[in-house]
Amino acid sequence: MQQVAATLGIIGDPVAHSLSPAMHNAALRAFGLPHSYERWPTPRAQLQQRVEQLRQPGMRGANVTLPHKVAVLEYLDAVDPAAAALGAVNTLVHSATGTLTGYNTDAPALRDSLAACGWHGGHAVVLGAGGAARAAMVALRQLQAAQISVVNRTIERAQVLVEQPNEAAVSADDHTLPTLISTASLVINATALGWHASDPAPLAGHLLHANLIVYDMVYRPTPLLEQARRCGAQAIDGLDMLVRQAALAFALWFPGYAALHVMRSAAEQALGRNP
Numbered sequence: 001m002q003q004v005a006a007t008l009g010i011i012g013d014p015v016a017h018s019l020s021p022a023m024h025n026a027a028l029r030a031f032g033l034p035h036s037y038e039r040w041p042t043p044r045a046q047l048q049q050r051v052e053q054l055r056q057p058g059m060r061g062a063n064v065t066l067p068h069k070v071a072v073l074e075y076l077d078a079v080d081p082a083a084a085a086l087g088a089v090n091t092l093v094h095s096a097t098g099t100l101t102g103y104n105t106d107a108p109a110l111r112d113s114l115a116a117c118g119w120h121g122g123h124a125v126v127l128g129a130g131g132a133a134r135a136a137m138v139a140l141r142q143l144q145a146a147q148i149s150v151v152n153r154t155i156e157r158a159q160v161l162v163e164q165p166n167e168a169a170v171s172a173d174d175h176t177l178p179t180l181i182s183t184a185s186l187v188i189n190a191t192a193l194g195w196h197a198s199d200p201a202p203l204a205g206h207l208l209h210a211n212l213i214v215y216d217m218v219y220r221p222t223p224l225l226e227q228a229r230r231c232g233a234q235a236i237d238g239l240d241m242l243v244r245q246a247a248l249a250f251a252l253w254f255p256g257y258a259a260l261h262v263m264r265s266a267a268e269q270a271l272g273r274n275p
């Protein structure tokens with residue numbers, strides 16, 4: 001059956017450097033789908049209008065990125081229960097019946113990524129307490145982490161994330177941090193630190209050790225990953241998570257299409273990495 005061309009895009013502010021158009025357009029081309037995926041830079045004041053445009057015929061949906069993952073919730077008809085529990089969405093689906101539903105593919109993407117890199121549970125330390133850290137908490141609970149420590153500059157934000165007896169909030173300057181890290185098998189950087197060459201590492205390098213997986217959600221070389229490699233830890237950047245969240249979003253719009261491999265190649269090419 002001939003497919004009618006549909007439009008998708010990424011809503012955020014800014015979106016100029018997003019890898020999503022490269023990944024999604026590569027997958028659309030690879031599967032011979034006649035749709036297109038665009039950049040939709042959207043200041044907060046235009047968010048409602050942008051979301052309403054998704055209700056037009058020919059609109060299949062959108063991704064949502066910073067800073068709108070929470071604010072967009074109020075403009076939707078429905079929210080997937082897992083995304084509602086997390087309090088943030090990154091994927092919108094415009095159904096054939098006209099409803100707009102929000103999903104979150106960040107948490108399952110991180111869960112799958114951690115499983116793929118061989119993390120088998122134990123004590124996980126999450127650095128940061130924003131939306132990405134929330135996704136990390138969900139992923140770690142699903143992977144049945146024995147213990148989770150949320151370390152954040154603003155302790156009050158970390159405390160909000162703690163829900164279970166095996167979880168604790170820790171201030172980034174707490175004196176127990178060395179002991180915490182020494183017992184950890186996983187450190188996840190979910191702070192905003194690492195995108196800029198001048199950013200400090202979110203954790204002092206001398207605290208890392210060879211028995212750690214250090215997972216940085218940033219997908220560029222970071223001081224944290226460099227320090228992890230130097231001490232013999234397994235160092236993983238955020239590209240795998242990014243690619244997995246995109247492939248999961250694609251499958252929500254186009255069920256049955258497995259886009260992971262083509263998206264990974266497209267993202268690596270866009271970043272100038274040799275696959």
Ligand code: NAP
Pocket residue numbers: 066106127128129130131132133152153154157189190191192193195217218219238239241242243245
């Ligand atoms: P967010 O909600 O704005 O949270 C930012 C976090 O970074 C907060 O915990 C904040 O601490 C901390 N932070 C910011 N500046 C800091 C500084 N100078 N020193 C110490 N801590 C600082 O952002 P988000 O949505 O959670 O995103 C966090 C990171 O994850 C970003 O780099 C984002 O690009 C990345 N991410 C990657 C993927 C992927 O697919 N790879 C997906 C989602 C997010 P305070 O609470 O004290 O302000």
